Amino acid sequence: VSDSAVGELVALSLRVAAVATVASLPPALATGYLLARHRFRGRPLVQAIVALPMVMPPVAVGLLLLFLLGSNGPLGFFWRATGIEVVFSWWAAAIAAAVVGFPLLARASEQAFADVDPRYEQVARSLGMSRLETFRRVTLPLARRGVVYGALLAFTRGLGEFGATAVVAGILPGRTETLALGIWSRLQFGDDRSALWLCAASFTLALLSLLAAESWLARKEET
């Protein structure tokens, strides 16, 4: 019932954004690689679908997630059978952040993989490396600049996620109330002063992660 301190909100936001980014790495890398290396029919459609969560209203994304993760939705039998309650937990906030951050990561990786000369991969393959090994030891290291940049962008996007999170994770102080939700509910509450403190915290976090992303890009350009 008690009001969460700023530190708690910051810690929860960081946890949500970090879990979201790590969890979306494998599918985003796979999607990025597929789009960068293969020309197939329906590729523009896949590209459009990947970008969709970035351009759809976040509330609509939240509503779709609520429908999918809710125990009365089409997957409800699964949630009821396993006893897992995703909706209104911090996992729901992490899933929302992962879904909206996914396009940033997938598109950045696609770009990064496209910039890797396929001849390096062909050489590695001719030396007997498996596909996976080639990806892990040749393609990924060469593309890591763009991949890490994309991951940091997705992380930052996850930190600020509001619309989808409010719907699927709810505003439960001490459980799902992230920085963005905390600012909103304090504004509603008329508590402008704490809202401003939380704004300052979220400003600092966002600035730090963007600075990290930019300096990472600059550092790697030298080598």
Add this chain to the structure above:
Amino acid sequence: VARTRPALFSLLLGVGLFPLHAEEIRVGVAASLREAVSEIAQDFESQYPDHSIRLAFGASNTLAAQATAGAPLDVLLIAHPDLEQQIRQELGVQASETFAHNRLVILTRSAEIEIEAPEQLLHPAIRRIAIPETTVPVGRYAREWLEARGIAREVAARAVRTEHARATLVAVEQGHADAAIVYASDARLAHRAHLAYRIPSAEQPRIRYQAVVPGRAPPSDGVRQWLETLLGVQGRERLEAFGFVSPPGGLP
């Protein structure tokens, strides 16, 4: 096999006894009830130390949609009777009680803007009027009243639509609007805005807050105790302290 039986038995007994008493009661709370219900929850937790209350805040319609989709909510404290019908159809309803009423009032940005009759909302000094969208209950109640007074169209022309009961208060407090139609309970929380006009009782829309227990299984002990606290003397006093009106008729 025989040796494990007593262990298993005591394990089952232990598991069976413990959670019967400790319960987490998950309550969805309409934003306008936030402060009052937070205090009632603290009262409840000190009275029943074994139970805990987990509050989820939001607009009434969002909470209803979340419950319908299967969000874990044992009790909903919501602001519009239509929503109760929706929940009844989708999930079933085990209990439904009116626990508070509210009233509409008009706030102005400063005490210099006086309102003695509804028509004065159309005075040139009032350029912007904050009114919640009609998708939220308070917006519907406000429109109902404005229509009954025959000034709905004129007011709509200068309306600033807010998404929420509480956002309406913020709009007039921050000077983004010259006047606002809000709940009496929200007006209590105003620091800068001025209570300019109390809508007479005869014209007040019937605004009621409903405690709804969704589902097909009978409510647990914890949920029943929570409803007793909410509807009892303690709950009543807290709600009245925040500007709500208790339902007529004695205590349950």
